[in-house]
Amino acid sequence: MKALFIPGNSPATVYTHAALATAVRNAGHEVFMAGIQWVLPDIVSVGLPAVRTSPIDLDDVMAFMAGMPADPEGAARAAGRVYAEIGVESLDPLVKMAEHWRPDLVVGSPMYYGAALLAQRLSVPWVMLEWDRGDASIYHPGAMEVLRPVLDGLGLDRLPGPDLHIDVCPPSLRPEGAPESVTMRFVPANPQRHLEPWMYTRADRPRVAITGGSRVFQGDRLARTARAIGALGVEVVVAAPEPVAAQVRESDPQVRAGWVPLDVLAPTCDVIVHHGGGATDMTSMACGVPQLIAIQDVSAVEMRRIADAGAAIMLDPDRQEVEDIARACSTLLESPSYRARARELAAENAAQPGPAAMVERLERLVG
Incomplete structure (x- = not known):
């Protein structure tokens, strides 16, 4: 065939x-x-x-x-x-x-x-x-x-x-x-790279990944978002194309930023922040990770459905400032119900x- x-x-x-x-x-x-x-x-x-x-x-x-x-x-x-x-x-x-x-x-x-x-x-x-x-x-x-x-x-x-x-x-x-x-x-797949141990190892504190694909969370806004989330006492990983990641590293050398295969990184995360992209959403769901959807486009209806299911928080269009994102991250990290619901969806997918x-x-x- x-x-x-x-x-x-x-x-x-x-x-x-x-x-x-x-x-x-x-x-x-x-x-x-x-x-x-x-x-x-x-x-x-x-x-x-x-x-x-x-x-x-x-x-x-x-x-x-x-x-x-x-x-x-x-x-x-x-x-x-x-x-x-x-x-x-x-x-x-x-x-x-x-x-x-x-x-x-x-x-x-x-x-x-x-x-x-x-x-x-x-x-x-x-x-x-x-x-x-x-x-x-x-x-x-x-x-x-x-x-x-x-x-x-x-x-x-x-x-x-x-x-x-x-x-x-x-x-x-x-x-x-x-x-x-x-x-x-759904089985995640991504372009791969030589892995460093931190990419597949859970940290000694909560880990939050930010991924905006190639369309959003660019430049200064991405760096400010990473700093605001890092102030919660968590490890921040920015999974982004190299030109974008370089700007983040220059602004804040403490943030891990670069191309990281999301199918490798996601299982080590406690929250994944993204723009409502289908591949990020599905990978997060398959790995049982709560999601923060901070910017939506035409995918808003589907993103609202996973938020209503209790596995994510979706920010309203008028509440998407850096401070709003950090506050929502804090809620996801402190409320075990989001993790429990995300894991239920992961089990449903695996079945x-x-x-x-x-x-x-x-x-x-x-x-």
Whole structure:
């Protein structure tokens, strides 16, 4: 079997699809993973063959992010248009690739609209693999503005539904009316590096990790946040890309800052502070760590759900100053109920079938 994974247009989607892609390859099948120029190093970093679908790089992505509408609905519509444009533009390069390496199966995330189109063109099954707990339907209105002419040309009134829908959200956190799916255990995966003992060893005091991905908690704000949390008497680790981490170390040499694989670091943490990113949220949940969601974007609904479940605190938009973050961290550290609830969700995730158990389902689709 040849399986083509097209997870999406950010590193986070690559990391969250890596476990199933690796399981398929470990079962003896051929696996390619495709993505825009920006994510190709991330695909390679998780040990998978990388195929370029588009020349879009980090500068292009940052330019798009800088021009995003401020309101969540407008941001979701704009993102949906871009996701659809990338999917449509990627179709011809992927069809050309298929002339030499024809997949028997296409696996894509709900945000990668090209997966359904490619499977339709090649007449092969397609599998929708969720990469986080997010509701991708918020992107559909913007996406359909781009996809409508393409679908009309294919004689379709809507995007084809998946032949198999795999969800990684713990059942207790799934919203009412969620689409029918099979549930798979979420297994974290990250680019790795040479590990130092402190990265996988619990400290002699509570540890708080701050991760803002590549989009938020930049520069001076990140350094001030780290200092305010450190004043609680905890060890602070800033997991950030090197250009951002260097600024933090220069401002406060006592803070451990740099690229640390979150799947290694998370089990040693007592709290993880982040911006509502799906990969950080899912990794924290899988490791049983309470979360502080300090900045939200279009993922606010899903982040509110884990806060309502008692495993996180989500700050309101008007209470996201450094002092608010430190105060919420203190609450998470002092209240054992958050840790207990986070561990319950981790146990629920661990009880789901693992990626290896999904391979047979994929084989049956192809067979």
